[in-house]
Amino acid sequence: MTEETQAKSLTPHIIITVIVVIVVIIAYFGFSKGDEQEQSNLPTAVEETIAEPMPESEFDLTDEYATEDNAPVIEEPVIIDMPEPQPVPEPLDTSDATIKTSLLNIANYEAAAKLLVNDDLLRRFVVLTQNIANKSTANNHQVVVEPEEDFKVYNQAGQTFIDAASFKRYTPYVETLTSMETDALVSMLETYKPAMQDIYAEIGDPQDDFKFVMMDAINHLLDTPEVPVPIEVHTDSVMFKFKDERLENLSSPQKQLLRTGPENMRRIKAKLRDIKQAIQ
Structure with missing residues (x-):
């Protein structure tokens, strides 16, 4: 007989690297308005002046002996093409609502909205990615909620194995990830990369490029060995x-x-x- 045992849930911190690895897209931080030009004060009154008579021309232009050499020179006005003013880019909205909406717009999975946390998404992702690259986890920086179902095992012939039902708990997360077009995910990554770089500069080496931190995280996950089922535990x-x-x-x-x-x-x-191939 197969005995089913419920145990402590194992948080899927890793799936987010995946759902957002992703993620994230261009920021132009900080823009300043042009200084307003000061207007000069206009005179309040105009004083009357008596115009003096213009001196007589040294040359009589009507004289039959006048030549082009002694005629007054009139310069043509110089026209300078001024470049059109460039529009000032607006700062990127990195709020949780905007980032979550961006992800949901490219996720063809109706349950995706229930899987992502609602606060500090971008910072959580950066910290999580850094930890994975360092071969560790960040227990307080999950970017997805925990599965509702408990982790389950079964006993057989004195041995304990992971129940297949435990694997199915993660199917919605994987469905969300695979429903996203890679090009759309990479576009998000490029858009939010400056913002993520700023966050990473606060918690890691400011000289490091966060792109390579993400690559290290991806490579570490890809190095995970594949093992057949059933998987024995104790x-x-x-x-x-x-x-x-x-x-x-x-x-x-x-x-x-x-x-x-x-x-x-x-x-x-x-x-x-x-994703790795797209961002290399």
Whole structure:
């Protein structure tokens, strides 16, 4: 008989790299208005003046002996083409509502709105990406909500395995990711890259390009080994761990990606490869 056991939910921090890896798009921060020109004060009264008689011309232009050499020179006005003023770009709206709306506009999945958190999306993504690149996780910087279903295992012949139902918990996240066109995701990335670079400069090395941090994060996830099911686990009374020490010794992001299941991981990796190729 198969015994189903409910255990502590394992947060899918990794999926966001995926949903937003993505993400994110051009910012022109800070623009100043042109200084208003001061108007000179006009005189309040005009004094009357007596015009003096114009001196007689030294040359009589009507004289039959007048020549072109002694005629007055009249210069043609010089016309200078002034360039048209360029429109001042508006600063990029990096509010959570705008970023979330941008993602939902390119996601062909009706449940996507329920999966993303509603606060500090851009900063959460930058911190999460940096942590994945460093082979760790950021427990307080999830960009997606946790699955509603619990993590489940089953016991068979004295061994404990991950239940296939646990893999299905992540299907909506993967569906959201794969529904997004890669070109649209990369466009978002290019648009928000300056804003993300500013955030990264606060928490990392300001000299580093956040694009390469993202590439490191993607490459680390792509290095996650693919293993067949069933996947054996064991518990230390606190949480479940992989029975295979090689898997348990993987980084936290890689182990979380493994917990999405073979099929979901295959689809996630395929999308990451497309994004990697597009931003190289």
